[in-house]
Amino acid sequence: MSIQAMEEEISSQVLDLPRFASHLRKAHLPKRKRSSLVFTGSGDSYAAAVFAQELSKGEAAASDPYELLTNIKRTRGKNLVIVSLSGRTKTNVELARKANGIATTTLAITAHPESTLASECDETLPLEYRAAGTLTSGTVSFTTSLLACAYLLGNLPRTIQLGTTLGAANRWARNLKPRAKSSFVFAGSGLNYALSLYGAAKINEVLGAKAEAAYPEQLGHAMLFSVNEERDLIVCLSNNRDKARQVYELLRKNDFQCSALAISGNDAVLRSLKIAIYLQQLPLAIAKRKRMAECAFLSEKKKLKLSNKMIY
Incomplete structure (x- = not known):
């Protein structure tokens, strides 16, 4: 499956x-x-x-x-x-x-x-x-x-060690318990914006739920008014001292459902690999909680057929 x-x-x-x-x-x-x-x-x-x-x-x-x-x-x-x-x-x-x-x-x-x-x-x-x-x-x-x-780009990490990342990512994902009909927003700058695009795509494909990626600066404009603070989940991908962290703190103080995802490390590529694994574990944990056997994109046969026509 x-x-x-x-x-x-x-x-x-x-x-x-x-x-x-x-x-x-x-x-x-x-x-x-x-x-x-x-x-x-x-x-x-x-x-x-x-x-x-x-x-x-x-x-x-x-x-x-x-x-x-x-x-x-x-x-x-x-x-x-x-x-x-x-x-x-x-x-x-x-x-x-x-x-x-x-x-x-x-x-x-x-x-x-x-x-x-x-x-x-x-x-x-x-x-x-x-x-x-x-x-x-x-x-x-x-x-x-x-x-x-x-x-x-000449930025390959010298070493890649991910031994503890899987367990940590799994614990992080299991601790997040979005509502049954939650929508998701992933917010981040720079590399974290690219990873936000990926995180939203995984929610779309695996859960069939609505998810968007946004720059932290843009989140406070029109998008914020479409977010339900009790139902929806906002994941802020942060480097700790950046706009995403500021946005997370403001959202939390105003009772929004949100999580800050910040991975330490000097190597930007290795850090990005780890964040990607966290973002993979999130829809997986939710799918397992729902006892799903198939990803949503495979269960939606009519949409999958249409998707294939659009892509291939």
């Missing part, structure tokens, strides 16, 4: 992420200037693209693939990086074809190096991890994508 498969893949990251990082250290792709890189992708892969932009402090760019496709000149003279787990997303494939001869190079980050996207790109950076063998919501596929982006 897909919930069990998700749990297995979350656990596998403890070993698979250090192994993949070790493989990346031995890779021999040419180094490129950060300012020459444009990252793109859809779904979880879009969150990975935004992560790359934020990790580069804005030197690299992130964009929606269709927006690039309709304004292909934005790739002129750039190194286009297309993040796609399946390598089959039709907009990504069309983008790779259209960028040929316009972008300096095209590179696919994908778990399927034999895919159509990989064949259309000049270079491929394969994602390596153990899949559970059952379709489920993306976990290790996302964190390996983060490592691949970090490698291209």
Whole structure:
């Protein structure tokens, strides 16, 4: 069942992420200037693209693939990086074809190096991890994508140790008990905004619940008026001394249901991997509490069929 498969893949990251990082250290792709890189992708892969932009402090760019496709000149003279787990997303494939001869190079980050996207790109950076063998919501596929982006930017962590992260993330998630019909808001700046996009996507896919990502500055404007303080849950991803922490303190004082997620550490990539695992454990814990066997996106057959038509 897909919930069990998700749990297995979350656990596998403890070993698979250090192994993949070790493989990346031995890779021999040419180094490129950060300012020459444009990252793109859809779904979880879009969150990975935004992560790359934020990790580069804005030197690299992130964009929606269709927006690039309709304004292909934005790739002129750039190194286009297309993040796609399946390598089959039709907009990504069309983008790779259209960028040929316009972008300096095209590179696919994908778990399927034999895919159509990989064949259309000049270079491929394969994602390596153990899949559970059952379709489920993306976990290790996302964190390996983060490592691949970090490698291209020259920010690969020296070591990756996640031994205590799984247990801590599980305890954090189990302590959060949102209401039955809760909506969710994930708020964060910089890398934490990219991770907020991912956290919202996991709630959508696994629970079929409404979830949004927001910058802390924007949360206090129109969005706040759509949040029910007794029912909805706001998760503030914070670096402790930032706007997200200030927002969390204000929300808590005004009786909103909220949680601050702050992970310490000097390495931004390693810290992001840990936060991603926390965000994976949250919908998993809620799904297990509800005794769900399948992720919502797999249970909604009609919507899944429509989603496939829109994507592939």
